Structure formats: C-alpha cells, structure tokens
Amino acid sequence: MRKLYVEILGNLPEMARDEVKAMLELGGGEVLGQDYLFLKVGAPERALPFLDRLGLAHEYGELFVEADSVDDLLQKAKEMEWPIRGTFKVDTETMANCRFNVLDLPRKLGAVIHSQGFRVNLSRPDTVVRVYCGEKLYAGIRLRFFDPKDFERRKAHHRPFFRPISLHPRVSRALVNLTKAQRELLDPMMGAGGILIEAGLLGLKVYGVDIRPEMVEGAERNLRHYGVKDYELRLGDATRLEEVFPGKEFEAVATDPPYGTAATLAGRRREDLYRKVLESVYRVLRPGGRLAIAFPASFDGKAEAERRGFITLGRYYQRVHKSLERYFYVFEKRT
Structure with missing residues (x-):
C-alpha cells in the first residue's frame, strides 16, 4: 500500500x-x-x-x-x-x-x-x-x-448547445463518482447533458433521457463536441423509465432534476414529479446500484427515497443563491 x-x-x-x-x-x-x-x-x-x-x-x-x-x-x-x-x-x-x-x-x-x-x-x-x-x-x-481550466472549458456557456442552468462540471463529475459507476450511467433528466459529458469522459457508456426533443438533440451535440462516442439518448419520460428502456437494468444513475418552471416540469407539480422519478429509478436500478441526485432543500429527499426502498448513504447541503438551497443525495437500492 x-x-x-x-x-x-x-x-x-x-x-x-x-x-x-x-x-x-x-x-x-x-x-x-x-x-x-x-x-x-x-x-x-x-x-x-x-x-x-x-x-x-x-x-x-x-x-x-x-x-x-x-x-x-x-x-x-x-x-x-x-x-x-x-x-x-x-x-x-x-x-x-x-x-x-x-x-x-x-x-x-x-x-x-x-x-x-x-x-x-x-x-x-x-x-x-x-x-x-x-x-x-x-x-x-x-x-x-x-487543472481548473479543464473543467472551466466544459461549463455551460462553452458548450455548443447552451442552457444557463447547469451544474458545474466538477460537481457533475463528483455525482458520477459517488455512484461508483464502472461501466455505465443513466441520467433520466439529462437536460443539456452535463452529467453525461463527465461520465463519458471517464470512459463510461452513458444513457440519457429527456421529455423535450430539443434537449435530446442538444445533448447529443454537446456529447459529440467533447468527444463522447458511447451513448444512447432517448426521448422519454423519467417517470416511466422501464418503458423507455424495456428490460434494461442500470448499474448507476445520476441526475439533476429541474427545480421549477412549467416548461421544465412538463406541466407537473414539482414534488409529484420527484416522487415518481424516485419510483421509476428504483425499478430500473440493479440491486446494490447507486443513485446520486439533487433536490431543492424544501423537498425531503431522504424521507421520500427511503419510503421507496432506498438506503441513504450521503446528504450534502449547498446554498446556490438566496432563492435556491439544495441537497445532493447518494442513495443505494437494497440488495
């Protein structure tokens, strides 16, 4: 050693x-x-x-x-x-x-x-x-x-498909690593694909889902721009993942759900969406697999995830600005 x-x-x-x-x-x-x-x-x-x-x-x-x-x-x-x-x-x-x-x-x-x-x-x-x-x-x-410059080059405003609301690449990479993924990773609410970029650069096969066609197209542009080749992106609903990937069981999941507008939530109430996503992820995650996810502080992610069968491994607070406080969580599906 x-x-x-x-x-x-x-x-x-x-x-x-x-x-x-x-x-x-x-x-x-x-x-x-x-x-x-x-x-x-x-x-x-x-x-x-x-x-x-x-x-x-x-x-x-x-x-x-x-x-x-x-x-x-x-x-x-x-x-x-x-x-x-x-x-x-x-x-x-x-x-x-x-x-x-x-x-x-x-x-x-x-x-x-x-x-x-x-x-x-x-x-x-x-x-x-x-x-x-x-x-x-x-x-x-x-x-x-x-080198911080390596991460800075992958910040949202440097990507060909730009959306201002995006995790810092360092945080995206940490979420990927907290899942302990070694082969593959799913982001069921991928947006512009920031988490998938980091996972792909680590050599993982990445799977992405979004309910908006422009996001699926934009995420693909971003993945290609950064040289990620091993990916599957699909138009679909994060609350019905077993229909998007029939028969597929995932090693790891990491995602940063939308926090609030009617467009990003596809007309659904935020808390209801989060609960249904947790249920859907649980169904497609293999036993012992991990989920790394962010929720606003107003949503009790720990209680809601454990109610659906997850074990909580980590919970980390971040104050983004005065109107957004959030927690990053790491959950594991019971074996």
Whole structure:
C-alpha cells in the first residue's frame, strides 16, 4: 500500500471527502485521516486510475513526511532519499487551521533536497514537492494536479448547445463518482447533458433521457463536441423509465432534476414529479446500484427515497443563491 495524500476542494468538503472514499473503495484503498482539506490515504497502485477521476479535488500525490514541528519535518526530510525526477521546487499550502510558521519553510526544505544533488527550477520544475500546514505538517510529491481550466472549458456557456442552468462540471463529475459507476450511467433528466459529458469522459457508456426533443438533440451535440462516442439518448419520460428502456437494468444513475418552471416540469407539480422519478429509478436500478441526485432543500429527499426502498448513504447541503438551497443525495437500492 502506498501512502498518498489528496487535497480536496473547500466548497463541498463532505461531498469531496466521500467522493474520494468512493473511488478508494473501487481501488482497494482507504482514507486514513483528515486534517482540514488534507486527506491521508493508503492505496495500492491499482487505485490511482480511480483517483484520476476525481472532480472535487485540487490534487493528489505521494506522502513522505508527517511532522509535529518545522524542525521535525526538516530532520525527517534529511533522513530520507527523495525520489525526485529532474528538477524540483517546493510549494507550501497554508490551510486555514495551520499552527506553524512556515514562511521560510520552502527555502529550508528546498536546501535539504538540493543537498542531495537535485537542481531547483522555480518556473518549470519536473517535480513539485508539496508541504501542507494544518494541525500537523506534511510533505509529499505531487502526482496529479486537476487543472481548473479543464473543467472551466466544459461549463455551460462553452458548450455548443447552451442552457444557463447547469451544474458545474466538477460537481457533475463528483455525482458520477459517488455512484461508483464502472461501466455505465443513466441520467433520466439529462437536460443539456452535463452529467453525461463527465461520465463519458471517464470512459463510461452513458444513457440519457429527456421529455423535450430539443434537449435530446442538444445533448447529443454537446456529447459529440467533447468527444463522447458511447451513448444512447432517448426521448422519454423519467417517470416511466422501464418503458423507455424495456428490460434494461442500470448499474448507476445520476441526475439533476429541474427545480421549477412549467416548461421544465412538463406541466407537473414539482414534488409529484420527484416522487415518481424516485419510483421509476428504483425499478430500473440493479440491486446494490447507486443513485446520486439533487433536490431543492424544501423537498425531503431522504424521507421520500427511503419510503421507496432506498438506503441513504450521503446528504450534502449547498446554498446556490438566496432563492435556491439544495441537497445532493447518494442513495443505494437494497440488495
């Protein structure tokens, strides 16, 4: 087992942590501890491709040093052989709970590593040594940085078929990962296809349904634009999925239902629609399969889902703006 770290994002920290846990469950690893937004992780090599899927993470890397003081960190750094590839630089992340004075630490740690024969390059290093300051001090080597620009390029206003109401691509990806999907994913209320784009880019076969023809056509344009090829999109009703996909049982479902206009709800009352969608998804989801879904805070998604046979695995609050507060849920169908 390798000792790793994951730096999660702070906007939905509980959801981000559980996304990491879900990916580690697929890869045979586990979260060993947490220090603010820093997760200590134990994982085998086969877990790395699953960590590469993360949406609500800043980066992950190999963890080499855990220390109780600056002097302790520097002493441990002197005693180890650093696996530096090419040139390096030291970056320090001072978290909100940082207890130490780390102002001069990059220079001091850089000198320790330089003394082992490695060259410093502050502008274009081959290796980034990361130091995190929280309740303790941690030092490791970055393995993967999740560039925000990659996600920004897939935001709603950059897509060929544009609808302003859409989840951020990072959140869409996290919903996909929280289902633990490995082969396929269904979005029964796909809209412009934001969740399907993220699932498709992870190599999953994606299935999408929408009751509006323009959304089916637009989602296909978006999927093609981002290079997603393995998909099935159908015009249909999310409350009657067994008729849209006769005899089909799905591994995982993720969706962000519409929150309110008569057009998006196809003339139905919002709460009634949500209840019927939960029932329909339950019927087409395989036993043990997961549903990740968003509901406005006024709708008790936990109680309604459990009434229909689901088990609640996660619930995460987000305030979008003054007129919209919502929860993201992760449910599992009983086996």
